[in-house]
Amino acid sequence: MKVGAPGKPRDPFSAALETLRDQLRNGRLVSGEPLTVTDLAHDLGLSATPIREALSRLAGERLIEDRRGRGYFAPRLDVSDLVELYGLRRLYLTEALAADGESDAIPAPETPDAALPATVQLTQFLDWIVARAGSRALFDAYRQVGERLAPSIRVEPQVFALADELAGLHAALGDRDALASALALLHEARRLRAPDLIRALRAGANIASL
Incomplete structure (x- = not known):
């Protein structure tokens, strides 16, 4: 290329x-x-x-x-890597929710937009949660985990109903406890189904190499 x-x-x-x-x-x-x-x-x-x-x-x-x-x-992602990385991302998001950030300075994500891929909307939603905490160090650490998770995030639509997850996150806006619970469920689902994500990831890599 x-x-x-x-x-x-x-x-x-x-x-x-x-x-x-x-x-x-x-x-x-x-x-x-x-x-x-x-x-x-x-x-x-x-x-x-x-x-x-x-x-x-x-x-x-x-x-x-x-x-x-x-x-x-090149990195070799396996099940244990995904379990660890999704767990770490959840910790960063939980810390961001607990922070007394600039919630009024950064507008909340708009309702789900069918014109945008669900993976993009979900990433934007999670980015917003961390950005509103107002901590550059936290956001940089969170973004680094996101970069390492990028290949897995790309195949998430093959394993999860992202539109339903997005709807749940949007429904929880304004209620910190409800949003924390929704994020916990989202990340625990990915940790539990890490083997399925790895299989989808490997299949995509094999096709790309043909």
């Missing part, structure tokens, strides 16, 4: 970083495969330097692994 298409950033580092980040989010790099600089440079039509810099940045964000002496490796 070359990165010289219209609309792509001209800066080689930005192009490499954006393309690799998209591949991680889309679940194309989730099997623990080695990320070889020369191979990626050839595939993306870039020199080795921006590829190496992009891999270093992604490793610093803990989105890929830097195995000292062995190189960079």
